[in-house]
Amino acid sequence: MGRTVAEKIFDAHRVSNPFDDIHVLRLDAVFCHEITTPIAINDLISRGKDRVFNPSKLKVVIDHVTPAKDAKTALQGKILREWARRHRIRDFFDIGRNGVCHALFPEKGFVRPGYTIIMGDSHTCTHGAFGAFAAGVGTTDLEVGILKGVCAFHEPHSIKIIITGNLPEGVYAKDVILSVIGCIGVNGATNKIIEFAGPVIDALSMEGRMTICNMAVEAGATCGICCPDSTTVSYLWEFIKDDYGSPDEALDDFSKILPDEDADYEDILYHDVSALEPQVTFGYKPDQITAARNLMGTCVDQVYIGSCTNGRMEDLRIAAQVLRGQRINDKVRGIVSPATPKIFQQALEEGILQTFLDAGFCVTNPTCGACLGMSNGVLAEGEVCASTTNRNFNGRMGKGGMVHLMSPATAAATALAGHIAPWIP
Amino acid sequence: MKQFSGQVLFLDRSDINTDEIIPARYLTENTREALQPFLLEDLTLEGFNPATDLHGKSVIITRTNFGCGSSREHAPWALETNGIHLVIAESFARIFKQNMFNCGMMAIELPEETLNEIFSTYAGTKTHLITEFDKKRFILKNENRTHTRSFSLSGFNLALVMAGGWVEYADMHY
Ligand code: SF4
Numbered sequence: 001m002g003r004t005v006a007e008k009i010f011d012a013h014r015v016s017n018p019f020d021d022i023h024v025l026r027l028d029a030v031f032c033h034e035i036t037t038p039i040a041i042n043d044l045i046s047r048g049k050d051r052v053f054n055p056s057k058l059k060v061v062i063d064h065v066t067p068a069k070d071a072k073t074a075l076q077g078k079i080l081r082e083w084a085r086r087h088r089i090r091d092f093f094d095i096g097r098n099g100v101c102h103a104l105f106p107e108k109g110f111v112r113p114g115y116t117i118i119m120g121d122s123h124t125c126t127h128g129a130f131g132a133f134a135a136g137v138g139t140t141d142l143e144v145g146i147l148k149g150v151c152a153f154h155e156p157h158s159i160k161i162i163i164t165g166n167l168p169e170g171v172y173a174k175d176v177i178l179s180v181i182g183c184i185g186v187n188g189a190t191n192k193i194i195e196f197a198g199p200v201i202d203a204l205s206m207e208g209r210m211t212i213c214n215m216a217v218e219a220g221a222t223c224g225i226c227c228p229d230s231t232t233v234s235y236l237w238e239f240i241k242d243d244y245g246s247p248d249e250a251l252d253d254f255s256k257i258l259p260d261e262d263a264d265y266e267d268i269l270y271h272d273v274s275a276l277e278p279q280v281t282f283g284y285k286p287d288q289i290t291a292a293r294n295l296m297g298t299c300v301d302q303v304y305i306g307s308c309t310n311g312r313m314e315d316l317r318i319a320a321q322v323l324r325g326q327r328i329n330d331k332v333r334g335i336v337s338p339a340t341p342k343i344f345q346q347a348l349e350e351g352i353l354q355t356f357l358d359a360g361f362c363v364t365n366p367t368c369g370a371c372l373g374m375s376n377g378v379l380a381e382g383e384v385c386a387s388t389t390n391r392n393f394n395g396r397m398g399k400g401g402m403v404h405l406m407s408p409a410t411a412a413a414t415a416l417a418g419h420i421a422p423w424i425p
Numbered sequence: 426m427k428q429f430s431g432q433v434l435f436l437d438r439s440d441i442n443t444d445e446i447i448p449a450r451y452l453t454e455n456t457r458e459a460l461q462p463f464l465l466e467d468l469t470l471e472g473f474n475p476a477t478d479l480h481g482k483s484v485i486i487t488r489t490n491f492g493c494g495s496s497r498e499h500a501p502w503a504l505e506t507n508g509i510h511l512v513i514a515e516s517f518a519r520i521f522k523q524n525m526f527n528c529g530m531m532a533i534e535l536p537e538e539t540l541n542e543i544f545s546t547y548a549g550t551k552t553h554l555i556t557e558f559d560k561k562r563f564i565l566k567n568e569n570r571t572h573t574r575s576f577s578l579s580g581f582n583l584a585l586v587m588a589g590g591w592v593e594y595a596d597m598h599y
Contacts, residue, residue, distance in 0.1 A: 015599060016598075016599075018580075018581065018584070018598075019579070019580040019581040019584070020580075022581045024599065038455045039454070039455055039456065039457070042455055042456050042457075043456075043457065043592075044592075046456075047592060047593075049592070049596060072453045073453070075455060076453070076455065079455060138496065138498045138520070138524055138527065139498045140498060140524065140527035140528060140590065140591050140592060141527070141591070143592050144591055144592055144595040144596075147592065147595065147596060148595045148596065148599045149599075150595060150599045152581075152591070191519075
């Protein structure tokens with residue numbers, strides 16, 4: 001029987017198979033941020049195991065609440081900072097160099113096709129866009145990852161979702177993944193790996209693929225995976241050019257993890273997007289999806305453009321294109337958070353930040369901030385936010401607030417209109 | 426290996442979620458010990474008062490789907506810092522159950538009839554439970570009655586309990 005991408009990655013990383021259905025894998029990278037790592041660090045200290053398996057494989061960032069907003073978040077940053085120094089972790093990103101983890105780490109070249117990666121963060125699945133197996137884990141798994149560089153996983157059952165058709169103008173990767181989650185539901189891929197494939201995925205940039213894989217967890221998946229191709233290689237080329245004679249050679253090497261023709265999937269789904277309209281969520285679950293035009297009567301108090309889902313360069317360019325030369329509605333507070341310093345810098349150079357400022361947006365430093373309702377744009381009770389993030393759970397951006405998830409284009413059009421509105425190009 | 430015997434706290438309700446076990450407002454704590462005073466603070470269960478009812482208890486016996494909701498590991502930790510290392514239920518939320526074993530604790534499933542019988546015989550009485558780990562059985566006792574019930578554990582979970590959790594197991598084996 002042929003093997004899926006995940007099965008091939010498992011085979012290449014298996015350290016042991018101590019029990020049926022338990023595969024202990026060697027990890028190529030362990031990512032850490034200041035919300036979930038400090039408690040793991042303190043626990044390792046209390047066990048007398050304050051060690052790291054390999055400092056060069058740990059990538060560490062303060063991103064969720066930065067600058068710190070109070071004494072507790074300052075302490076979280078401090079614990080992480082001191083730990084990184086103590087263990088000589090070179091890839092540690094603090095204020096001025098920090099950005100949203102799942103945007104920053106790919107940009108630094110820390111992800112490669114075929115890698116195994118864990119992090120104490122549910123959206124670690126984002127890195128599957130590069131053909132890696134990347135999974136969010138709990139604190140104990142994170143501790144073991146830090147200490148020993150291994151993690152235990154169950155059998156990697158995969159489903160394949162083939163995206164077909166042609167994306168209409170004004171419809172983006174975010175609309176695709178929202179519509180997929182709307183179809184399969186929040187438990188549609190629980191504990192499974194989703195391989196995304198088909199012509200629409202092949203045509204997406206790495207940024208679009210990251211948007212898609214980022215939200216795999218909202219359908220319950222452990223990881224979303226896109227197969228590496230020439231787009232992946234060109235994105236990574238600056239980081240791998242010393243390892244390979246040519247991009248073709250790199251591609252050839254990465255092809256080792258492509259799925260076999262007769263790979264065994266639990267399910268294969270076809271999802272056609274030719275007639276797809278801009279999508280938005282309603283309610284408190286990411287599978288409650290409708291076309292943006294159905295919610296035109298919904299007024300919004302805040303529009304947030306940012307996060308590991310849609311805070312990248314391509315997203316800011318699209319939003320700026322919608323906003324250019326116009327002012328957002330008087331009743332709307334617009335907030336944009338470029339996801340990394342590099343994106344911030346580039347948006348500055350391209351005049352995109354100026355466009356946001358002219359439109360009446362507040363531009364923040366790179367941070368998760370408002371996405372998880374901890375800082376930089378928390379909602380008041382009863383307020384409504386149009387957001388390019390990935391979770392609309394009850395209270396996610398502030399207690400009693402309502403979040404509508406959408407693409408950057410729809411968010412920008414909504415900011416202009418003052419109510420939910422699709423962008424008509 | 427942890428201690429799995431002691432006085433029983435009966436929680437006669439299904440679907441007790443991790444928010445009830447440890448409310449989200451305590452997730453910014455940086456140590457497990459800091460969670461100790463807040464265990465089951467928000468539990469909706471008539472007659473239950475965490476301030477008095479948790480005292481001296483080492484085992485929880487409850488109904489179905491215990492530990493559902495957010496996958497936070499703070500839930501098993503809040504139990505652990507209160508000396509509760511064993512939860513017996515008809516079923517558990519999957520991640521909660523694995524988190525328990527990862528911490529070297531036990532989340533054991535018993536059939537509905539057995540639990541009905543245990544609740545009708547022991548709930549509301551001062552009940553002591555002894556875990557005979559080698560024989561894979563529990564002995565329940567109160568003033569008037571004694572019951573013995575066997576349980577099962579998967580190979581991996583057994584290894585985790587013996588080692589004292591996944592950190593200790595992994596540090597020994599890898
Ligand atoms: S941007 Fe939001 S979803 Fe992404 S890592 Fe930060 S808090 Fe999590």
